[in-house]
Amino acid sequence: MRIALALGTAALLLATAAQAADRKIEDFVGRWIGSGQATQGASNSQATQSRDSEVVIEKVADGFKVVWTTMSSNVDDGSKSKVKTSSLTFKKGKAPNVYTDVKSGSATDGKKTTWARISGSTLSITQLVIAEDGQWDVTIYDRSLKDADHMNLAFKRITNGTVAREAALSMTRAKD
Amino acid sequence: MRAVVAAVAVLFAFATVSAQAADRKVADFFGVYLGHGEVDATAAKGQEKETRFSQVVIRPAPAEKGFTIEWSTLKLEGDELPSTANTKTYSQTFRPADKAGLFRDITSGDLNLNQDTSWAVIKGDTLSIVQVSAGPDGGYFVAHYDRTLTPKGMDVRFTRFENSRIVRAVHLNLLKGPAKVN
Numbered sequence A: 001m002r003i004a005l006a007l008g009t010a011a012l013l014l015a016t017a018a019q020a021a022d023r024k025i026e027d028f029v030g031r032w033i034g035s036g037q038a039t040q041g042a043s044n045s046q047a048t049q050s051r052d053s054e055v056v057i058e059k060v061a062d063g064f065k066v067v068w069t070t071m072s073s074n075v076d077d078g079s080k081s082k083v084k085t086s087s088l089t090f091k092k093g094k095a096p097n098v099y100t101d102v103k104s105g106s107a108t109d110g111k112k113t114t115w116a117r118i119s120g121s122t123l124s125i126t127q128l129v130i131a132e133d134g135q136w137d138v139t140i141y142d143r144s145l146k147d148a149d150h151m152n153l154a155f156k157r158i159t160n161g162t163v164a165r166e167a168a169l170s171m172t173r174a175k176d
Numbered sequence B: 001m002r003a004v005v006a007a008v009a010v011l012f013a014f015a016t017v018s019a020q021a022a023d024r025k026v027a028d029f030f031g032v033y034l035g036h037g038e039v040d041a042t043a044a045k046g047q048e049k050e051t052r053f054s055q056v057v058i059r060p061a062p063a064e065k066g067f068t069i070e071w072s073t074l075k076l077e078g079d080e081l082p083s084t085a086n087t088k089t090y091s092q093t094f095r096p097a098d099k100a101g102l103f104r105d106i107t108s109g110d111l112n113l114n115q116d117t118s119w120a121v122i123k124g125d126t127l128s129i130v131q132v133s134a135g136p137d138g139g140y141f142v143a144h145y146d147r148t149l150t151p152k153g154m155d156v157r158f159t160r161f162e163n164s165r166i167v168r169a170v171h172l173n174l175l176k177g178p179a180k181v182n
Helices: A002-020 B002-021
Strands: A030-040 A047-060 A063-074 A081-092 A098-101 A113-119 A122-130 A136-147 A150-159 A162-173 B031-039 B050-061 B066-077 B086-096 B102-105 B117-123 B126-134 B140-149 B153-162 B165-176
Touching (some): A030 A150, A081 A113, B031 B153, B050 B086, B050 B153, B050 B165, B086 B117
Antiparallel strands (some): A030 A047, A030 A162, A047 A063, A098 A113, A113 A122, A136 A150, A150 A162, B031 B050, B050 B066, B066 B086, B086 B102, B102 B117, B126 B140, B153 B165
16 A cells, blocks of 8 residues: 555656656657737737748757748738748757857847747747837747647737737647 | 918927927936835736835936936835835946937846846937846846836836736836935
8 A cells, every 4th residue: 555655656756747847849849830819919909810820840950940930810801911931040058948049149239139948848939129219029939838749829029018919829730 | 460370380389299209318317206106906916905115316427428227116015014124226327329319238238148138218208228137047037117207207117027928017106306416
């Protein structure tokens, strides 16, 4: 009985430790497809856009590359759509699971400062841009693994201290 | 005669609009301000009411040709006065950047090197100060202060984001005191 209890406790501890450990970038590698909605302004505002997106995350020599294509359509008028593709390449930072965009520069010199980190099950990519006149934007992409094949994307843009846009998408790993 | 009156009226209207649109000079903010406010309910979900008393001193920094801002905050949770004052004081000095109305903290560094970055900008009646700090683990915070001149003093709006979430939002009304800081 005592042995069973000890084994049970050990299994629980192992499970907790596994949950607490940060994911590795390999866990995010793949092609992901999904959709969701975007809101403008405060988080309780109504959806203004529907979004369809493809994200490809791949390992490169000293880090990873992420390429994402998003089609944004007005909720009221689906004919008003636009498609945008973006790409970032990250190299390993000094700390484990922290990466820096290979093109990252100093924001106060007018360059984009971009970094990524993995915390728990979430790969976060953050970008700070300061315009010439001191106005600023922070853009955050939080990609959280629900399981091996499902991921939630939470996008947020903060402009001059106010949440300007948010989007939430559910994504599934594409089986190529 | 009617045409002259109309022309003068139009000129006056333009002058008024232009004066409203013009950005303040940093010297307009110099002074001592004191007042209080509360933590925004939306940012303090589930928290007890929190009142803050604040003093702000903005003075010239001649060596930097810019300005220094010092602010002290006393937190008051609930309606009772605390047995010990939970007071914090901060100070930053800014020098002009290469654009009018834009300033950079003299200690501001490169976020890529985990150095704190801070700048200030004046737009209309508002002096905004932004601080961004990223730790070695990639976690970060952004603190944004909007200090807007009012007829009697200053309106302060503070928002703090930690890893993309608003963790604190505070609104304070400060009155300008008679003390000279020049």
